[in-house]
Amino acid sequence: MKNIEFSEETLKTIREIINRYPEGKHKSALIPILHIAQSEFEGWLSPEAMSYVAEILNIEPVEVFEVASFYSMFNLKPVGKCVIEVCHTSSCWLMGAEDVINHIGKRLGIKPGQTTSDGLFTLKTVECLGSCGTAPMLMVGADFYENLTLEKVDTLIDACKSSGKSSSYLVDKMLG
Amino acid sequence: MGKKLLLQNIDVPGINTYEVYRKTGGYKSVEKVLEQKNPDAIVEEVKKSGLRGRGGAGFPTGMKWSFLAKPEGVARYLVCNADESEPGTFKDRYLMEKIPHLLIEGMITSSYALGANTSFIYIRGEYFYVLRILEKAIKEAYENGWLGKNIKGSGYNLDLYVQVGAGAYICGEETALLESLEGKRGNPRIKPPFPAVAGLYGCPTVVNNVETIAAVVPIVNDGGDAYAAVGVERSTGTKLISASGHINKPGVYEIEMGVPVEEFIYSDEYCGGIKNGKKLKAVVAGGSSVPILPADLILKTAAGNPRLMTYESLADGGFATGTMLGSGGFIVMDETTSIVKNLWNFSRFYHHESCGQCSPCREGTGWMEKILHKILHGHGTIKDIDLLWDIQSKIEGKTICPLGDAAAWPVASAIRHFRKEFEEYVNNPESIQDVKHYFNVHNVAEA
Ligand SMILES: Cc1cc2nc3c(=O)[nH]c(=O)nc-3n(C[C@H](O)[C@H](O)[C@H](O)COP(=O)(O)O)c2cc1C
Ligand code: FES
Numbered sequence: 001m002k003n004i005e006f007s008e009e010t011l012k013t014i015r016e017i018i019n020r021y022p023e024g025k026h027k028s029a030l031i032p033i034l035h036i037a038q039s040e041f042e043g044w045l046s047p048e049a050m051s052y053v054a055e056i057l058n059i060e061p062v063e064v065f066e067v068a069s070f071y072s073m074f075n076l077k078p079v080g081k082c083v084i085e086v087c088h089t090s091s092c093w094l095m096g097a098e099d100v101i102n103h104i105g106k107r108l109g110i111k112p113g114q115t116t117s118d119g120l121f122t123l124k125t126v127e128c129l130g131s132c133g134t135a136p137m138l139m140v141g142a143d144f145y146e147n148l149t150l151e152k153v154d155t156l157i158d159a160c161k162s163s164g165k166s167s168s169y170l171v172d173k174m175l176g
Numbered sequence: 177m178g179k180k181l182l183l184q185n186i187d188v189p190g191i192n193t194y195e196v197y198r199k200t201g202g203y204k205s206v207e208k209v210l211e212q213k214n215p216d217a218i219v220e221e222v223k224k225s226g227l228r229g230r231g232g233a234g235f236p237t238g239m240k241w242s243f244l245a246k247p248e249g250v251a252r253y254l255v256c257n258a259d260e261s262e263p264g265t266f267k268d269r270y271l272m273e274k275i276p277h278l279l280i281e282g283m284i285t286s287s288y289a290l291g292a293n294t295s296f297i298y299i300r301g302e303y304f305y306v307l308r309i310l311e312k313a314i315k316e317a318y319e320n321g322w323l324g325k326n327i328k329g330s331g332y333n334l335d336l337y338v339q340v341g342a343g344a345y346i347c348g349e350e351t352a353l354l355e356s357l358e359g360k361r362g363n364p365r366i367k368p369p370f371p372a373v374a375g376l377y378g379c380p381t382v383v384n385n386v387e388t389i390a391a392v393v394p395i396v397n398d399g400g401d402a403y404a405a406v407g408v409e410r411s412t413g414t415k416l417i418s419a420s421g422h423i424n425k426p427g428v429y430e431i432e433m434g435v436p437v438e439e440f441i442y443s444d445e446y447c448g449g450i451k452n453g454k455k456l457k458a459v460v461a462g463g464s465s466v467p468i469l470p471a472d473l474i475l476k477t478a479a480g481n482p483r484l485m486t487y488e489s490l491a492d493g494g495f496a497t498g499t500m501l502g503s504g505g506f507i508v509m510d511e512t513t514s515i516v517k518n519l520w521n522f523s524r525f526y527h528h529e530s531c532g533q534c535s536p537c538r539e540g541t542g543w544m545e546k547i548l549h550k551i552l553h554g555h556g557t558i559k560d561i562d563l564l565w566d567i568q569s570k571i572e573g574k575t576i577c578p579l580g581d582a583a584a585w586p587v588a589s590a591i592r593h594f595r596k597e598f599e600e601y602v603n604n605p606e607s608i609q610d611v612k613h614y615f616n617v618h619n620v621a622e623a
Contacts, residue, residue, distance in 0.1 A: 020337050022251070022294075025377055027359035031342050035301065070361040070531075071342035073301045090263040090464055091420040091507055093521045127345065127525055128263035128464075129302050132420035132505070133427045142304035 004041060004048045014056065026057060030067055033057070034074060043083065044075035072126065080115045080122035082160045085139045088125045091132035096148075100136050101125060103150050107157060120161065178432035179406050181394040181414045182387070186274055192309070194316035197277040203322055205285045205396035210330040218289035222392060224400025226412035231257055231348075231385030232463060232503040233578075234487050237392075243372040244290055245380040253381040254292040255357065256283060256389050258299040259341060259348035262463035263525060264505030267416035268386035270428040272299075272306050276313035280336065282389035284322060285396050287334050290382055294335050297386075298353050301342040310338050345529035349577045350383040352531065363531050364577035387416050407433030411486035415504050417446075422510035424448035437461075437483040437490075438475045441508065454510035458593075461490055462502020464522050465582030467589030468515070469499050495589065515594040516601050519586060520548035526583035537580040540571040544587055551598060554605025561598045565591055 006014065014033055021028040033053050034045060041049045045068050047061075054061040068074045075083075084104060088097045101123075105111055108121050115122045131137040134146035138153075145156060190196035197203075209218055223238025244252060256279070260268040272279055279297070287295045299307050314336055317323045325333050339357050341347050347356045351365035354376050375381020391413060395403045404412045411433035420426045423441070425448035431440065440446045441456065450456050459474040460466060476483055478497035483489055487501045509518065527541035547564050550556050568584040575581075591598060601608060 020335075022377060025358070028339070028357060030359035031301075031356065032340055035340060035342065067359065067361055071301070071344050073343035088521075089525055090460075090518070090521060094421050094507070094509065094513065094518070126302075126343070127528060128261065128265075130260050130266040130269045130300075132264050132266055132507070133418060135420060135426075139302065144305070 004046070004052045006036070006040065010036060010040065018057075027059060027063075030057060030059075030064065031071070034064070034068055038074060043079045043081075044077060078115070080120050082120060082140060083122045083124060084157075084160075085124045085126045085129075086112075087127070087129050087131065087135070087137050087139075089128035089132075092128070092135040092137060095135035097136040099150065100138065100148055100153060103153055104157070107154070121157075178430075178435065179414065180430050181403070181406065182271065182278065182390050182416065183275070183428075183430045191275050192273075192277075192313075194277060194313070194320060197275070198320075201397075202277055203281050203284075205281060205393045206288075206322060207328070208396060209285055209288050210328055210332060213330070215289045215291060218285070218392075218396060221395055221400040222289070225391075225395045225403035226400075226407075226410060227388065227391055227395060227403065228410075228412075228487065229385055230387035230391070230415065230504070232262065232465070234501065237384065237388055240372065240384075241290060241382060243370070244382055245373045246291065247380070251294065251377075251379045252290055252292045253376045253379055254283065254287045254290050254295040255350075255353065255376060255381055255383045256295070256297040256386060257348060257350065257353060257383050258297050258303070258386050259353060260303070260386070261300055261345040261348050261529075262465060262503045262505055263522070264418060264420055264460060264507040265463050265503040266418045266420075267428045267504060269303055269306055270418075271386060271390060271416065272303075273309055276309050277317070278390045278393060279310070279386055280313055280317050280322075282392045283336055284317075284327075284334060286382075286384070286389055286392050287336075288332060289392075292382075293333050294337075296357060296376075297336070297338045298347070298357055299338055299340060300347070301340050304340070307338050307340055314338070344531075345525075346531045346577070346579060349579065352577065353383065354381065361531070363533050364579075366576055408484070408486055409488050411488060411501075415485065415501070417485070417504045417506050419447050419506045419508070421508035422451045422454065422513070423508045424451055431485055433484075433486050435485045437485060440485055440506075441475075447506075447508065450508070450510050452510075454512065456508065457511045457513050458509045458515065460499075460505070460507040460509075460586075462500045463505035464507070464525065465585060466500040466502040467495055467498070467585050468593065469497075469589070470593045473497055473593070474499075495585070496592075499589070515590055515597050516548065516552055519590045520545065520552050522586045523548050523583070526579070530579060530583070534575040534580065536571045536574045537583065540567050540580070541583045543567050544583070551601050552608070554601065554608050556598075556602045556605075558599065558602055561591060561595065561602065 017032050018026045018029045037049050050064040051061045054064045112125045136148045137146045185200045219241045227237045228234040344362045346352045347362040349364050352362040356362045371381040414430050417429045442449045456471040460468050477492045490501045492498045523545040527545040530537045530541045532538045547560050568587040571580045572584040
């Protein structure tokens with residue numbers, strides 16, 4: 001487990017975000033900061049991470065938990081290095097999302113919501129991600145993979161395996 | 177080719193950059209309003225244009241703007257709704273990704289009209305790469321003097337920020353969005369007070385969809401009358417349609433309001449017909465929340481007139497035989513589609529996305545999902561179909577926000593138009609062959 005503490009550089013970014021809002025309205029920065037925390041602290045929000053964010057914003061830890069638990073992008077349990085999020089809503093469903101989910105599940109030996117025992121992959125089903133015209137689709141980190149075929153899915157899984165591709169997406173993307 | 181007012185330059189190479197966007201006439205609307213120095217005149221033009229909100233409800237934008245309270249010494253806010261989570265809808269993503277400066281230009285012009293000095297674009301968390309595109313474009317706008325203090329020497333100040341969500345359909349509902357922007361759970365607020373009086377941080381606020389705000393640019397440039405001259409009846413201007421499902425050419429199309437549905441589905445200019453030469457079975461015309469219509473009723477109204485892509489024509493016949501334009505999420509289903517299975521998928525979605533504040537929605541969406549699962553797996557009874565009908569009727573209109581209606585309408589319309597198919601699932605469960613279960617595995621950690 002990494003130290004639950006942001007770097008000076010990250011703290012600078014966080015101060016910039018807080019300064020966007022009127023005085024006394026700094027709680028508006030909570031969701032952006034939780035994204036940063038999740039990406040810096042191994043892809044999930046531990047109770048320690050949430051308390052740390054509460055401290056930064058000078059609010060109660062329960063206020064942070066209340067928000068973190070509402071939004072589906074926040075993981076409140078540890079996840080694999082590479083989180084594969086497959087859309088299973090309307091158009092993706094019509095275009096074969098079920099086959100994609102079953103294929104990934106079989107290859108990795110897990111069901112949606114589970115993590116492989118080597119800690120490499122988590123499989124999640126998610127609701128419509130606005131790629132319905134290029135269905136079926138999945139997301140890894142901030143990257144969209146669209147017009148999926150089972151071959152494409154296999155190539156992606158292989159690439160994740162060999163590169164150790166991590167979905168701690170916001171680290172480079174948010175601070176880049 | 178129909179007239180385009182938003183995407184006419186979408187194929188110009190480099191249109192996503194400031195330089196190219198500016199060369200094609202970008203930011204002219206900002207120059208115009210800063211020169212004229214008459215914010216109320218902009219509101220008048222928007223009223224004249226007949227523009228209606230493109231987020232789904234179709235509320236007249238000019239009227240909404242004129243409701244904005246203007247107490248002395250109190251900040252006003254413009255918040256752009258870029259949450260885009262209605263299944264089947266992906267037009268805002270397309271616009272923001274391909275031509276981000278159009279949204280930013282619209283935000284500046286609209287903020288000036290409303291007298292806002294700080295504005296936000298609230299974007300769903302999953303659109304992270306789009307957020308980066310917007311941030312880059314905003315930086316370019318600051319560098320070129322379109323944002324910040326004393327814009328182009330006018331004395332007008334405006335800061336524009338992108339706020340990120342974190343995965344919650346309900347945050348597309350405007351008051352839930354404001355709660356989320358304040359750093360809270362996305363629970364919709366009881367109205368009144370409306371955001372126009374007490375919105376973000378309790379201040380007067382206008383919330384508008386991405387496409388609505390982009391449409392302000394051509395309205396200011398060419399005048400409200402020119403905008404109103406496009407389209408038919410009270411459906412003025414153009415509309416971005418997200419087309420998906422079993423069609424040859426899925427994608428985002430800017431249509432002139434009034435294109436016949438039949439032309440939209442079968443013409444090569446748009447969807448290019450049904451995939452693999454199959455027959456059309458049904459369409460969900462305005463995002464998952466609107467009533468589903470069978471092929472005959474989507475192509476022609478009950479009175480036998482061609483159905484057009486307009487607010488009025490799609491709604492012709494009320495819910496008995498019509499539907500809604502909604503967000504313009506046009507989902508096409510071919511003859512092989514199981515309506516029951518599709519409805520179960522929608523109901524699962526609404527159950528997952530209910531915020532849980534109102535009992536009819538929180539409980540009802542779960543019951544509907546369960547009953548549909550039961551029917552889908554061959555364990556349903558005729559009574560279950562009636563029970564589904566009963567439940568949806570007890571959600572509609574009985575919740576704080578319209579998510580309840582959005583969950584009820586797909587169920588009501590599917591039963592209304594396809595009851596026979598539900599009965600078939602009940603009477604001949606052995607005929608159901610296409611139900612898959614996620615396979616079972618053991619010895620893995622639950623995430
Ligand atoms: C459950 C629910 C989800 C919604 N999602 C969106 C959305 O993703 N984008 C949007 O612009 N409007 C959405 N709306 C509509 C908004 O509440 C609001 O009417 C709209 O943003 C106003 O902008 P407009 O007048 O420009 O359409 C949603 C409404 C409900 C009830
Ligand atoms: S239904 Fe999958 S992205 Fe919209």
